[in-house]
Amino acid sequence: MENKSDFGLIGLAVMGQNLVLNVESRGFQVSVYNRTGSVTDEFVSAHPDKKLVGTQSLEEFVQSLARPRKVMIMVKAGGPVDAVIESLIPLLEEGDIIIDGGNSLYTDTERRDAWLEKEGLRFIGAGVSGGEEGARKGPSIMPGGPESTWDVMKPIFESISAKVDGEACVTHIGPGGAGHYVxxxxxxxxxxxxxxxxxxxxxxxxxxxxxxxxxxxxxxxxxxxxxxxxxxxxxxxxxxxxxxxxxxxxxxxxxxxxxxxxxxxxxxxxxxxxxxxxxxxxxxxxxxxxxxxxxxxxxxxxxxxxxxxxxxxxxxxxxxxxxxxxxxxxxxxxxxxxxxxxxxxxxxxxxxxxxxxxxxxxxxxxxxxxxxxxxxxxxxxxxxxxxxxxxxxxxxxxxxxxxxxxxxxxxxxxxxxxxxxxxxxxxxxxxxNERLSANLLQAQRDFFGAHTYERTDKPRGEFFHTDWPEVID
The missing domain is CATH 1.10.1040.10 (N-(1-d-carboxylethyl)-l-norvaline Dehydrogenase; domain 2)
Incomplete structure (x- = not known):
């Protein structure tokens, strides 16, 4: 394929479809892949005037992308994300970028970041908010990952995000799972x-x-x-x-x-x-x-x-x-x-x-x-x-x-x-409130468990214990 796509997206549910149309509307050619091939065909044929490349296999999808490849995954959080990544790893090359745009748990994102780094690949966990309308017209995007990877994705993310007072509603949140955390x-x-x-x-x-x-x-x-x-x-x-x-x-x-x-x-x-x-x-x-x-x-x-x-x-x-x-x-x-x-x-x-x-x-x-x-x-x-x-x-x-x-x-x-x-x-x-009832709570803790307490008339950091009377049931 001579004309390689600028961006690729896997998972053509409503959010995925709207993000694709958003990216394409900003002047980028987009490759798409869905596990059910008929969904891909129907989506691409419904938009004949768009710069969309429909693919029927992950191999074809990966080969249609310009390097460094930018692959966004929009599938259900959890196991499905891992399964797609597992299938992509053998097909991608060093420096290619995988973006998880779903609502993944941030600790999963950190695990995947470490996993893909060992494979020589780059990973972004990007929170995307705005629902279907936001995905199509401009969402708020919260990407996490290395600063250098953000620099590569910045032109696309800034172009598709919502704008307020001329400012794009996207910023590099921080490393690792910071984006999905926020x-x-x-x-x-x-x-x-x-x-x-x-x-x-x-x-x-x-x-x-x-x-x-x-x-x-x-x-x-x-x-x-x-x-x-x-x-x-x-x-x-x-x-x-x-x-x-x-x-x-x-x-x-x-x-x-x-x-x-x-x-x-x-x-x-x-x-x-x-x-x-x-x-x-x-x-x-x-x-x-x-x-x-x-x-x-x-x-x-x-x-x-x-x-x-x-x-x-x-x-x-x-x-x-x-x-x-x-x-x-x-x-x-x-x-x-x-x-x-x-x-x-x-x-x-x-x-x-x-x-x-x-x-x-x-x-x-x-x-x-x-x-x-x-x-x-x-x-x-x-x-x-x-x-x-x-x-x-x-x-x-x-x-x-x-x-x-x-x-x-x-x-x-x-x-x-x-x-x-x-x-x-x-x-x-x-x-x-300057003073809460936790003084009584701390007395209770010291009574039954000798957990000690601090005093109002002593410096902070000094701890004391009272010899409380024995309570007979």
Whole structure:
């Protein structure tokens, strides 16, 4: 084949197809391969005017690519990625690049990076956010791997990514698994964002808001500080009616949520690194509880709760819930970024939180107006210990905290579950308290296990033990 392709992609599901069309639209010729050959033929024939090269074998696919070959894998995370890599290794040559664009666990990415380095090949674990639309029009991309490999991929990645204020929503995150790690935490923050919006919806529903009223509320919010992709699509959801019943579509959707694993991975990583991400944790647990539909239906006939009496005037309730949502949203991002910073420091990745926030401003699912503020916060102070302490966000939290409390109290007193709102407020109050009740906890630990404790009247780092009285059962 005389005219070699600039880029190759394996895995022609919807995300893969849209990424191919995006790359091709930027002036690159793209080779494609899918395990089911008919999918390849149908995709290429559906776009006769595009610079696409369909291949029916991995050998043909590899030979169609210009060197250094750039091969992006878009298949299901886990074993399928390893299987494709295994098949590619004998066909590639030294210096060729494999890119995993799926939602792989970052430790798998680190393992594959070491594996391929021994084979003389280069590897990039690239988180890609934005869904089908983002893949086609411009996603946020989070690539990890060697700096030299990023330099080779930079022209393609920058051309296909979303743009905000002239800046491409892609940057070299760091070595090894850093890219997939940041994408994992991005997804955890996304879980928190979505759950917080759902809890606002629960409160409004309990207050008797119609779908039309809800659409108006979220449309208004999307014109203010809460402007984001998730708020925007939520407004659109409330506008849609079910063609079969005529009811709002949201009312006929079963209340059981799915998840693909990145939220759980985020929680497990936070526990390993001793970082609090209570908002994200509450969001993941809410999805798990939602899946227990039959058990919840049974429990609803046996366990009592209060009579719902929301006497707040609707306009006032909208303002209070908006403030609670904004404050809780700040907490979700603060926790996610704290986890990124902590792991990055432990791994020696030298992560740039300002650059990470900047590439989330466009293309990705959590894109939002206030990511500009987060970007500015870390550009102004790269050593910021917690996003809550940035002057802008500190002022928002101080201003919103009273309405935030009233919303949580209102929900709890009416039996409306708001686990993410509550967890966010609990984190805020714990973080801002000079003295917590852990002194009693430490006394308990010393009592039953002689774990010792520090004293308020002695220098930090000195430990003491009390000879506690014997307790007889």
């Amino acid at each position: 994408k994992m935490i991005h997804n955890g923050i996304e879980y928190g964002d979505m759950q917080l919006i759902c809890e606002a919806y629960s409160i409004f529903k309990a207050a008797g808001f119609t779908a039309e009223e809800l659409a108006a509320v979220f449309t208004e919010w999307n014109n203010g500080d809460l402007e984001s992709y998730l708020i925007q699509i939520t407004a659109e959801i409330f506008k849609q009616n079910d063609p079969e019943t005529g009811a709002p579509i949201v009312d006929v959707i079963l209340d059981t949520a799915g998840q693909k694993g990145t939220g759980r991975w985020t929680i497990m990583n936070a526990v390993e690194n001793a970082v609090v991400i209570s908002t994200i944790n509450a969001a993941v647990e809410a999805r798990i509880l939602s899946s227990m539909k039959e058990k919840r239906v049974d429990a609803s006939t046996q366990l009592e709760g209060p009579k719902v009496e929301l006497s707040v005037e609707k306009a006032a309730l909208v303002d209070k819930v908006r403030d609670a949502l904004y404050a809780s949203k700040i907490i979700s991002y603060a926790q996610g970024l704290d986890l990124i910073a902590t792991t990055g420091e432990q791994k020696g990745w030298n992560l740039d939180l300002a650059a990470i926030a900047a590439i989330w401003r466009g293309g990705c699912i959590i894109r939002a107006r206030f990511l500009n503020r987060i970007t500015d916060a870390y550009r102004n102070n790269a050593e910021l210990s917690n996003l809550m302490l940035d002057p802008f966000f500190k002022d928002v939290l101080n201003k919103n905290q009273q309405n935030w409390r009233e919303v949580v109290a209102l929900a709890v007193s009416n039996g409306i579950p708001v686990p993410a709102f509550s967890a966010s407020l609990g984190y805020y109050d714990s973080y801002r």
